[in-house]
Amino acid sequence: xxxxxxxxxxxxxxxxxxxxxxxxxxxxxxxxxxxxxxxxxxxxxxxxxxxxxxxxxxxxxxxxxxxxxxxxxxxxxxxxxxxxxxxxxxxxxxxxxxxxxxxxxxxxxx
Amino acid sequence: xxxxxxxxxxxxxxxxxxxxxxxxxxxxxxxxxxxxxxxxxxxxxxxxxxxxxxxxxxxxxxxxxxxxxxxxxxxxxxxxxxxxxxxxxxxxx
Numbered sequence: 001x002x003x004x005x006x007x008x009x010x011x012x013x014x015x016x017x018x019x020x021x022x023x024x025x026x027x028x029x030x031x032x033x034x035x036x037x038x039x040x041x042x043x044x045x046x047x048x049x050x051x052x053x054x055x056x057x058x059x060x061x062x063x064x065x066x067x068x069x070x071x072x073x074x075x076x077x078x079x080x081x082x083x084x085x086x087x088x089x090x091x092x093x094x095x096x097x098x099x100x101x102x103x104x105x106x107x108x109x110x
Numbered sequence: 111x112x113x114x115x116x117x118x119x120x121x122x123x124x125x126x127x128x129x130x131x132x133x134x135x136x137x138x139x140x141x142x143x144x145x146x147x148x149x150x151x152x153x154x155x156x157x158x159x160x161x162x163x164x165x166x167x168x169x170x171x172x173x174x175x176x177x178x179x180x181x182x183x184x185x186x187x188x189x190x191x192x193x194x195x196x197x198x199x200x201x202x203x
Contacts, residue, residue, distance in 0.1 A: 031138075032189065069176050069183045070190060085191050086168045 004061035012075040016105050017047035020062045021072040025049040032084035033072040039091045040074075044108025045100060077103045113151040113187065117179060124178045125160040128197050132156055135191070152188040157203050164196035 001009070012018050017040070023029030025037050025047075040047050052059040052071055063069055066080040074081045076099065081087065090096035097107050111119065118132045133155040156175060163171045171194035176183070179190065195201045 032191075067173070069180070080169070082169060083172070085193065086172065089168060 002061070004057045005065060007058070008061055008065045011048070011050060013078045015048045016077055016103070017045055017100075018075045019047055019049050019072055020052055020058075020075075021049055022051070022053050024051050029053060030071070032070075035084050036072045036074060036087050039087060039096070043091075043097060043100070045105060076100060076105065113182060114154070117154060117156065117182060120178050120182075121156065121158060121175070125158060125162045125174075127158045127160040127162075129159040130157070131203070150186070152186065153191075154187065154189070155191040155193070157193045157201070159195045159197055159199070159201065161197045163194050163199075166196070168194075 008020075019025075019033075019036055019040065021028060021030070021033035021036065023033060025041070028034035028037050037049070050058070052062055059071070062071065062073060066073060068080065068083065070083050072084055072087075074083075074087055081096075081099065082090065087096060090099065100107050114132050114134050118130065121127065121130055121132070134151060135153045135155050136151055138153065158175070162174065166174070172192050175192050175194060176190070179187065183190075193201065193203065
C-alpha cells in the first residue's frame, strides 16, 4: 500500500463520515462538492471534510482508492457510498438518511 | 468527432440505450479553474436509459458508465454527472 493509500484508508476507517471534496465544508470550491456539503449540513450529520486540492497525490489517490474518477466522494463507516449524483438521489429518496441511521450515524432531519 | 459525439458513440455501442442524452454543461463552469474557459468540453451530463442497468445499484450503474468513458477522463474530461435508468424506470427527464 502506498503512503497516500494508507492515509486515505486510515481516514475512512477512523472517521464515521468522511467527504473527500474540493475546498472545505466552509468554502467548497466546486458546485458538486458544495451540493454534498449542503445535504450533510441539512441532515446535521457530523463529518470530516478533506480538501483534495491541498495535495495532488491525494487528488489522484482518492480516485484510485475506490476506482472512482470524480470528486466528491462520500464514505460512511469505511465504505464508499457515492459521488454527488448518487448522494443527491439517495437524499431525495430518503435512502441516505436511512443508510446513515442503519450505520449508527445520528441524523437530525430524517 | 468532438467529445460529445465520442461519448454518445461509446455509450450507444456499449449499452444500446432506449434513450440517451449527452449534454455539454461546460459553459456552467467557466472560470471555475484557471484553464476552464467554458469552451473546453470539460463538464458533461449523461442521461441514459437502457436494459443494461436493470437490477443494478446506483454505484454499479455509474461504474459501468465511467468504465466506458475511462479514455475520456484520461484525456481531460473533468466532470461527469450520470443519470442512469433501467428501461421503463421513472426518471425526471
